[in-house]
Amino acid sequence: MTLSDTVYERLRTDIVQGRFPPLQPLRLEQLKRDYGVGFSPLREALNRLQGERLVVSAAQRGFRVRSLSVAEMWDAVNSRILIEAEALRLSIDQGGDDWEATLVASFHALSLIVQRLGTGAADGADTAALEELERRHREFHLALISACGSTWLLDFAAKLNTETERYRVLALRCATLRRERDVGAEHRAILDAALARDPERAADLLDAHYRETGHFLEQVLQDAGTAAS
Known part of the structure; x- marks a missing residue:
């Protein structure tokens, strides 16, 4: 390097x-x-x-x-759905045992740190712990699509993940995080659909997961007063 x-x-x-x-x-x-x-x-x-x-x-x-805005956040979220839903379908179709093992391991690693931090993210958690949570979250979502066989899709997905990560980090540091959403259950449902080799259900669950995240991030932006008109 x-x-x-x-x-x-x-x-x-x-x-x-x-x-x-x-x-x-x-x-x-x-x-x-x-x-x-x-x-x-x-x-x-x-x-x-x-x-x-x-x-x-x-x-x-x-x-x-670069500024943060509701419009740009939704642009990134909607683009992620288009790219990653197709990449997930391809991964389910083409992924083998190694893909499944990596996917299960990444989900387990994410679940462990979520348990340590509490329900999704603990208020007052230190920066290193929140960074580790975000890293494992990123690795789980990239593992889902890692067997798609397209370097273009993976490259686009990585860039869009980085863009939305800026918004997620803001949300993790927000003291008013909603507690009623069970993100872990959403991740588990996507995982189960992928392992069951059900591409359309997995893609639909991923779509719903990202849209729910988008609605939450929109609320966070508005509460933080950073949304653009």
Whole structure:
């Protein structure tokens, strides 16, 4: 991994995890001090992040973190449904024993940390625990589609996952998380449908799961006052 790759990964994580909030300017001088690198790898990393829609730039004003909005959140959620529902159907059709084993293991790992944190996410949980929860959540959803056989679908899915992760992290840090939703049961239902080799049921459950998440994230954005008009 090159120095530019390392800076890119660190910046990307810090943006997704909310250490740099939406609309915050990303000053090269400050980033140089914070990350201990020169301007060249920083500019390269920021340009890559701009291509991923995590940062934006303007003439004479430099880079800043991209804003969060209800409209863009729903665009990402709906796009994930289109991409991942088809990738899940293909995975169910093509996945073998190794795919099933990876899927079951990723679900188990996610379930363990959910149990430790409480119902989905515990208020006051430390940053490291919430980051681990999000990592295992991401790995479960990527495991579902990992046998689709299409690098394009997997690439699109990974980018959309990153985009929606910014919103999920905001929700995890929100003190007013709804308790009535059983996300674990939703994940279990998707898993069971996938293992039963029922592609249409699995895709429908994934669709419903993402739409329910979208409605929740919309509420969080509105409560946090970050929704765009």
